[in-house]
Amino acid sequence: MPTKDYIRKRFFPHIWCPGCGHGIIMQGLVNSIEDLKISKNDVAMVSGIGCSSRIVGYLDFHTLHTLHGRALAFATGVKFSRPDLNVIVPMGDGDATAIGGNHFIHSCRRNIDMTAIVMNNRIYGMTGGQFSPLSGVGIYATTAPYKNVDYDFDISALAVGSGATYVARSTVYHPNEMRKYITQAIQHKGFSVVEILTQCPTYFGRKNNQKSAVAGMEWLRDNTTPMGSKAKQENPDLIERGVFANIQKGEYCHEYDKVIEMATASVKGE
């Protein structure tokens, strides 16, 4: 099925700025679903609030545009009540790790079979360019006019530490790699996280010498490296791309089915 058949053309034009990387991620998501031959009816996509979260409106799935930071909590309700659905949760970096941080770590721990896509452009775009927990020290933002002194998270490390059973990182400069990881994440039975670094020329770029989409993408090219590469050993500041976790563990909904079996048997036994 061509990409256009996954799009709700009625709701275009989209709100993303020229040069925004979110469209590349949207393409990657659609490609992965196409690769896996999943029916549109079998996908529920749940998002929060922010530029990234608008992605759900543009795609022809069962789509739920929720509250800032709460996407994973709503998604938990959808998936736990309909375990047969493929639940995909695109989130922004502030959405996922600041206001939604608690839901994020507990979703990782609980291991419900959902896929979180963190579209990390290191800035609050929709509100006009404030620093996020992913911006990092030294960055300029509308709320860090002198420079940011607020330390950042490593989302992938956070996800691994919180128990997510599949964790990968890629960038919009590496669309084939990104597509591969999203596909693996959707296939994975358990909670999966794919962090995708992306550019925001309008807000992040303007204040941090990445004023064009090209500059932003070149930064992603020059500052990331495959996991365990020689380049990483020589330059520890490089951000690693790759699969950081891929383990099998009892999936929550599946485990709860066993609870239902026990409980119904106990009633029959009475």
Added chain:
Amino acid sequence: MEGKTKFVQGNEACVEGAIYAGCNFFAGYPITPSTEIAEHLSIRLPQVGGRFIQMEDEIASMSAIIGASLTGCKSLTATSGPGFSLKQESLGYAIMAEIPCIVVNVQRGGPSTGNPTHGSQGDVQQAKWGTHGDHSIVAITASTIQDVFEMTIEAFNISEMYRTPVILLLDEVIGHMREKLTIPEKGVIPLIDRLNTNVKPGVDYHPYFARKDGRLPMSDFGGTHRYNVTGLFHDMWGFPTGKPEAIHELQRHLVDKIDSYANRICKYKRFYTEDAETLLISYGSSARTALEMVNYSRKRGRKVGLLELQTLWPFPDAVVREACKNAKRTVVVEMNMGQVLQSVKAAVEEPSKVYLCNRYDGTLINFEDVKNVMRIIEGKGV
């Protein structure tokens, strides 16, 4: 009523009411004095093939029941005081996106952590205005264990009928008090299910296009119709809109769909109200004390009556106005600083004849409290 009888506390009666109503999804977080609802549902739900999940916080619990309702579940969460405050954000979402779900608030003293283990009725106004923006809401109460069971079912029925969250406002006294409960056979109490769309697959379905009667047929997530749900003002496809006329229309719809059916939604009980010279108005646990006063007074030939409100929102203005019309005085009996009093004063023709008899120290308002206030109002002194 015939059926299986049990001796249970209010929180357990709420659980049995939920199961009877067909509840099959609960998400919650432990909080006194509502925790027994979660505990009992963790036993009962899987027995009937339903699902129970303990979430990381109150916000997540409220969000999860909305997600589950969208797939077609009858879903519920239970909380108290601080937890109810945290749920307000997602409660507003359920109002805006018109998702049926139930929030049980077993009230305790507040503000803040307040008085966790004692009763209060301090969340009446929060139930109406806790979440931001203009809206309408349904909030109902119960004063006996049997009523807790039946009003829980009523909460689900209203919620499914009007596509709205419903708040069941219990209080610590009712939640923890034990009394006889009779659970009737299946089918004795009628159940209402949401309206499902009859739009065929492949035909454009408008999830937010209201029928003339204000009802919106639903389609389960994962079903044949794929659509968008958002907390933003939206058009008939559920897609965000900033058009002033669309915002105006949706805002009005959200209020009208409940307020214009207030007569049908509002439930109440009357005890000797027709000839009452002194009319007591009360609800929840404090209505028990008020009823004791009515029975005591009537035995002595005094014309005291009680209007027990089972629905607090939408406020039953017409019922209150009518009941107070012939009374010499009205006394609102409640365990807060006058939250229903305000609404009663606004509803009646002579607000100066409305008095407050209250208590807000965590102790159940007792017979002597009511007796003393009535004596003072009647000019007899204590």
